[in-house]
Amino acid sequence: MEYSAELPPVETLNIISTKSGTVLNSVKRRFIYLVNPVSGTSKKEAFVRLLKNISDQRNLTYEIVPTNSTGNYDFLIDKIRDEFITDIVIIGGDGTVNQVISALRHLPVRFGIIPFGSGNGLAYSAGIPKKPKEAFELILSGTAMPVDAFMVNDQFSCMLTGLGFDAQVAHDFAAKHSRGLFTYTQQSLLNYFKAHPYQFEVVLENFSFFSDAFFISVANSNQFGNNFTIAPAADLQDGLLDIVIVQKMNKAKLPFAILRQIRGNNKLQQLVEDMSNKNILYFQTPSLTIKNLKLAPLHIDGEPRETMEELKIEIIPRCFHLIRSMA
Numbered sequence: 001m002e003y004s005a006e007l008p009p010v011e012t013l014n015i016i017s018t019k020s021g022t023v024l025n026s027v028k029r030r031f032i033y034l035v036n037p038v039s040g041t042s043k044k045e046a047f048v049r050l051l052k053n054i055s056d057q058r059n060l061t062y063e064i065v066p067t068n069s070t071g072n073y074d075f076l077i078d079k080i081r082d083e084f085i086t087d088i089v090i091i092g093g094d095g096t097v098n099q100v101i102s103a104l105r106h107l108p109v110r111f112g113i114i115p116f117g118s119g120n121g122l123a124y125s126a127g128i129p130k131k132p133k134e135a136f137e138l139i140l141s142g143t144a145m146p147v148d149a150f151m152v153n154d155q156f157s158c159m160l161t162g163l164g165f166d167a168q169v170a171h172d173f174a175a176k177h178s179r180g181l182f183t184y185t186q187q188s189l190l191n192y193f194k195a196h197p198y199q200f201e202v203v204l205e206n207f208s209f210f211s212d213a214f215f216i217s218v219a220n221s222n223q224f225g226n227n228f229t230i231a232p233a234a235d236l237q238d239g240l241l242d243i244v245i246v247q248k249m250n251k252a253k254l255p256f257a258i259l260r261q262i263r264g265n266n267k268l269q270q271l272v273e274d275m276s277n278k279n280i281l282y283f284q285t286p287s288l289t290i291k292n293l294k295l296a297p298l299h300i301d302g303e304p305r306e307t308m309e310e311l312k313i314e315i316i317p318r319c320f321h322l323i324r325s326m327a
């Protein structure tokens with residue numbers, strides 16, 4: 001468990017560890033609120049004022065810091081160590097969550113998320129409330145659990161990585177001036193008409209196969225975001241990745257096959273010989289290699305990334321501590 005983050009010693013932070021997680025004690029917690037000024041569509045000023053008010057009323061030690069587009073958070077590393085920061089609260093979407101956790105996951109801090117993105121896939125799959133105030137209340141009273149993440153070659157992913165159709169949507173979405181669900185849906189529909197299969201070779205421990213597929217999703221969270229489920233059996237804490245391969249099929253059948261997947265009617269499969277006849281392959285594995293033979297576009301946690309010819313993908317079990325709902 002090379003990447004696993006350990007929590008600080010109990011005596012310095014007043015953390016109570018139980019079988020089901022780490023119960024937080026607010027007395028000695030020290031917070032950094034990392035606010036992304038551009039994520040999502042809703043205005044954050046009013047919420048940031050509320051955040052300050054609640055924090056002042058509760059006598060919390062906190063600092064508000066803006067996020068940045070480079071994803072470089074090295075400037076926080078010494079601060080976290082020197083000032084005994086215990087909690088990093090991310091106010092943004094999945095792209096921000098990816099960058100912040102990728103940079104700070106080795107440090108003994110807990111992460112909280114107040115969902116202010118367009119999709120918020122990790123937050124929603126962790127049961128974090130949509131309403132910012134409720135999400136903050138969960139952070140103040142909730143339980144931090146070790147959750148998985150994964151590496152895609154040398155790049156970090158904590159939610160969902162995709163090749164093909166959905167990655168093309170992520171690329172087109174990023175090029176738009178407006179964000180939010182409306183723009184995302186618009187780009188998805190436009191891309192649906194242009195969608196075509198790409199060729200992949202998927203290499204598992206003792207087995208490999210070729211597939212022509214509209215897209216491949218590698219999921220730690222169960223969804224793309226906005227509670228749009230893609231991998232119904234995915235669990236943030238099971239040490240496994242859920243792989244969804246939407247294979248070549250008549251395009252008229254595509255929405256129905258995806259609907260079946262979303263509804264959980266396409267059960268997890270043991271890969272067998274008639275795989276090429278299945279519309280959607282769905283299986284779990286801790287690692288795999290995908291050879292991207294036609295250079296399908298790539299996204300990592302919803303952010304467009306330069307594509308790669310070969311992706312070695314491996315789970316990082318219990319990678320970081322996330323304050324999540326236990327319901």
Ligand SMILES: Nc1ncnc2c1ncn2[C@@H]1O[C@H](COP(=O)(O)OP(=O)(O)OP(=O)(O)O)[C@@H](O)[C@H]1O
Pocket residue numbers: 036037038039040041066067068069070071092093094095096097099116117118119120121179180225301302303
């Ligand atoms: N201060 C900043 N100025 C400009 N861009 C920023 C800043 N801070 C972060 N970013 C960038 O904002 C982008 C969007 O962030 P994020 O992914 O959180 O929101 P979103 O795309 O609207 O939501 P989601 O990923 O949940 O769909 C990221 O690429 C991130 O690098």
